[in-house]
Amino acid sequence: MFYGYPVEHLCTLQYSLISLVPALLPHLQDAASPGLDTLSSGRSKADSLRMSDRQSLLTYMGLPLPLFSGGAFFQPYCPLQQIDTLKCDSWLIGTTNQVFKHQRASQPDVIVDVRCCHCSQVQLDKMQLSFHDPALQSLVSLTPADRKWMDEVIGVVQTTWNSADPAQPTLMQYKGSDDYLRARFEEYVFGLLSLAKHRELHPTMNELPSISSFGRDFLDAFRRTRAFQTWHQFTDESLCELISYQHPCTGKTTTLSDVTIRLQAGISDLNLEENLAPTRERLGAAWQAGSAGLSRVAMNWRQDLGRMTASYTRNTSPNATDATASKGSDTLSALQATGAQGAAALSQLGSYLSSRQRAWYGAFSKTPKRGDTAESSPTSSRPSEEMIDAKKANASVFGAEGGKAAPTHRASASDTSAAPAATRPNEKEKDNHTTSSNENDSASKETSTESTKASHQA
Numbered sequence: 001m002f003y004g005y006p007v008e009h010l011c012t013l014q015y016s017l018i019s020l021v022p023a024l025l026p027h028l029q030d031a032a033s034p035g036l037d038t039l040s041s042g043r044s045k046a047d048s049l050r051m052s053d054r055q056s057l058l059t060y061m062g063l064p065l066p067l068f069s070g071g072a073f074f075q076p077y078c079p080l081q082q083i084d085t086l087k088c089d090s091w092l093i094g095t096t097n098q099v100f101k102h103q104r105a106s107q108p109d110v111i112v113d114v115r116c117c118h119c120s121q122v123q124l125d126k127m128q129l130s131f132h133d134p135a136l137q138s139l140v141s142l143t144p145a146d147r148k149w150m151d152e153v154i155g156v157v158q159t160t161w162n163s164a165d166p167a168q169p170t171l172m173q174y175k176g177s178d179d180y181l182r183a184r185f186e187e188y189v190f191g192l193l194s195l196a197k198h199r200e201l202h203p204t205m206n207e208l209p210s211i212s213s214f215g216r217d218f219l220d221a222f223r224r225t226r227a228f229q230t231w232h233q234f235t236d237e238s239l240c241e242l243i244s245y246q247h248p249c250t251g252k253t254t255t256l257s258d259v260t261i262r263l264q265a266g267i268s269d270l271n272l273e274e275n276l277a278p279t280r281e282r283l284g285a286a287w288q289a290g291s292a293g294l295s296r297v298a299m300n301w302r303q304d305l306g307r308m309t310a311s312y313t314r315n316t317s318p319n320a321t322d323a324t325a326s327k328g329s330d331t332l333s334a335l336q337a338t339g340a341q342g343a344a345a346l347s348q349l350g351s352y353l354s355s356r357q358r359a360w361y362g363a364f365s366k367t368p369k370r371g372d373t374a375e376s377s378p379t380s381s382r383p384s385e386e387m388i389d390a391k392k393a394n395a396s397v398f399g400a401e402g403g404k405a406a407p408t409h410r411a412s413a414s415d416t417s418a419a420p421a422a423t424r425p426n427e428k429e430k431d432n433h434t435t436s437s438n439e440n441d442s443a444s445k446e447t448s449t450e451s452t453k454a455s456h457q458a
Contacts, residue, residue, distance in 0.1 A: 021064070061235070066227050078093040153181065195240075
């Protein structure tokens with residue numbers, strides 16, 4: 001069943017399909033009703049053949065095949081009022097009503113959806129085939145030889161297609177024309193009928209190469225149909241000897257070529273041109289946007305580089321050099337003034353420290369004044385000499401008391417006269433030493449206090 005619209009396009013596809021079966025299109029007198037069978041009545045076997053006469057050849061081959069007679073019918077557009085006619089054995093119809101698709105009394109074996117098929121002067125897009133029975137789909141699947149043969153036919157059509165006039169191939173040649181395509185299908189049908197006749201006459205011969213080329217299961221199923229049994233009755237047994245029972249592409253296929261054809265067909269079924277068109281448009285838009293962004297970035301970079309170059313040129317000009325030199329001289333003079341101020345401050349600090357140093361030396365050189373000490377010298381070195389003499393006297397006394405010999409000592413006349421009273425002067429010297437050390441400590445404390453104040457003032 002063909003389903004879709006418009007009706008004119010729907011009917012054209014069905015008639016084009018029927019025209020590929022040899023001699024069937026002019027003999028559709030029984031196609032209107034399943035009860036008609038005028039094509040088979042009064043028919044006899046052909047006993048002669050003239051190869052130069054096409055009509056004689058078709059008659060000898062038993063054509064046309066009784067496909068739409070005796071329980072089968074053909075209706076290019078079947079209205080809803082004739083839905084009960086589908087209860088016959090076989091039929092080929094076209095419709096635009098979905099009720100035919102969903103009715104359960106006589107469901108179609110194959111539905112050809114032509115809604116996605118747009119017929120124009122340029123090309124005929126692919127149709128969608130839906131099989132109700134998966135076993136039937138496997139039965140009619142193409143063999144490697146069938147794919148090779150169909151690929152050759154399609155290749156010829158594509159290479160000779162004339163978009164200006166689809167009815168005529170390019171250069172007005174025979175190859176690629178309607179007659180050429182019908183002749184290729186006629187060759188295929190002749191080989192199939194001759195092989196089926198040979199299999200019917202010699203059922204034990206199962207090793208023929210053409211059997212696998214046409215498909216063993218398909219060939220056996222075709223021999224069980226009513227159309228073949230009727231045709232077999234009106235054809236001569238010598239037919240398979242005069243007409244070759246070979247597939248047009250027998251021996252021309254290899255595993256590699258078949259895989260290649262399968263891949264090409266699979267890629268073609270994906271409809272990449274149609275499915276990827278939106279993606280290609282989005283990629284193009286994204287590429288244009290990215291290119292515009294990159295161009296803007298490059299332009300901004302060039303502008304920044306130009307500004308940097310101009311700034312560097314202005315800085316390296318003679319006027320800029322003079323301005324830089326004047327700025328450098330001003331900075332140098334400022335540094336020199338700062339250095340002079342620092343030197344003046346340091347000199348003032350040195351003057352203050354030197355004055356304070358003289359005051360400190362004067363404090364250290366002062367001698368304590370006592371009434372009982374008449375023999376003290378005015379210098380700061382005398383108390384230390386007296387301390388040394390006192391230590392020596394004490395050492396001599398301690399040595400005599402310990403039983404040790406006292407060291408020899410030369411004494412002057414004054415020292416000899418003062419020897420009996422050596423003990424008392426030693427005690428006085430100790431008192432003087434203690435007093436002088438206390439005075440020195442107080443003087444050092446005053447000095448440290450004054451130095452601290454001086455440092456704070458500095």
